[in-house]
Amino acid sequence: MQPPSSLVTSPDVQAQRPTVHLSLSRVGVTGVEKVIRISRDGHEELYWARLECFVDLGPSQKGAHMSRFEETVNDAISEVILGTSAFRAEELAQRIAEQVRDRQDARRAEVTIAARYPEHKPAPVSGIQTQELYTLFGTAVATTAGTRRLIGVAAQGMTACPCAQELVAGAARARLGDDGFDDDQIERILEHVPVATHNQRGLGTLHVGCPEDCDVDVDAATLLSIVEDSMSSEIYELMKRSDEAAVVEKAHRRPRFVEDCVREMISGVAQRLPDLDPSAFVSARQENLETIHQHNVVAERFGLVSELRREIASGAHAEHHTSMQDWLAG
Known part of the structure; x- marks a missing residue:
């Protein structure tokens, strides 16, 4: 007599030996989408x-046992729902990575989270409340040596091109001179009237990585402030006319290249997070969506905090820039 089908045990196919005995660098799941409820x-x-x-x-x-990934993600998300004052993507990533590593009996586990969340902030002049959406990143790599974490943010802003502004200002000086204004008058006029240039919507991304024994609290709000301040001006989804005028004038008084934005982000981290360990990691990326070209422009800088501090202090070109994958590999 055959046992009922419910009592028949299926072989663990995943645990069998493969035809080719070769280790794989990464096996897992992508595109897992979840809605997380946070009490705040x-x-x-x-x-x-x-x-x-x-x-x-x-x-x-x-x-790998693919179902265990989903089970671990669900369990970890359930743990952070109640009594949480602030959502920290890197902490959730760490929890999932460590559990996945244990359940899959792996040497190394890597988890990345990208979460969209709202913040409410007032427009610069009218004070009208506007809802802005940001992206919060969390990455964790769990190994036998411990767990490394990355916290990251992405925000949008506005940049004004310095090169085109100088060209327009040069033409304005020539016309004003031809019209009888002297040099002092021309400079006073240009000081009071922001000079036109072409603009871009900028996409800034900043990551900070904490080594295994890191005890420095890196707040996402601080990183967002650094990213937005690196561009010519913040942008707002809802504005009155007075707000529009303030944003446009601010941007044109702080013209910045895509390269300037990245350097400002790195400088902001150095100034506002002075307690970061020298072995911590920083990555800054800026992409500008061009308005007078059909292409976009991108700039990046990444490296250890020690590398960045040394180069800022000396001004000498660093021979090595530690990449994110190098840092995560330990």
């Missing part, structure tokens, strides 16, 4: 999050 200041907020989970795979194991 007495009310719940919703964060839409996309997750990726990976482990390394040894040469003697045919495959």
Whole structure:
């Protein structure tokens, strides 16, 4: 008599030996989407999050247990729902990475979270409340040596091109001179009247990585402030006319290249996070969506805090820029 089908045990195919005995660098799942409920200041907020989970795979194991990724993600999310004052993506990533590593019996697990969340802030002149959406990143890599974490943010802003502004200012000086204004008068006019230039909507991204024994609290709000302040001006979804005038004038009085934005981000981290360990990691990226070209422009800088501090202090070109993958690999 055959036992009922519910009592028949299926073979663990994933645990079998593969045909080719070769380890794999990363195996996992991508595109996992979750809505996370966070209790904050007495009310719940919703964060839409996309997750990726990976482990390394040894040469003697045919495959990873894919269902365990989903189970671990659900368990970890359930743990952070109640009584949480602030959502920290890197802490959730760490929790998932360490559990995934244990459940998959892996040497290394890597988890990345990208969460969209709202912040309310007043427009610069009218004070009208506007809702802005930001992206919060959290990455964790769990190994036998411990867990490394990355916290990151992405924000949009506005940049004004310095090169085109100088060209327009030069033409204005010539016309004013031809019209009888002297040099002192021309400079006073240009000081009081912002000079036109072409603008871009900028996409700034900043990551800070904490080594295994890091005890410095890196707040996402601080990183957002650094990113937005690196551009010519912040932008707002809802503005009155007075706000529009203030944003445009601010941007034109602080013209910045895409390269300037990245350097300002790195400088902002150095100034506002002075207690970061020299072995911590920083990555800054700026992409500007051009308005007078069909292409976009990008600038990046990444490296250890020690590398960045040394170069800022000396002005000498650093021979080595530690990449994010190098740093995560330890």
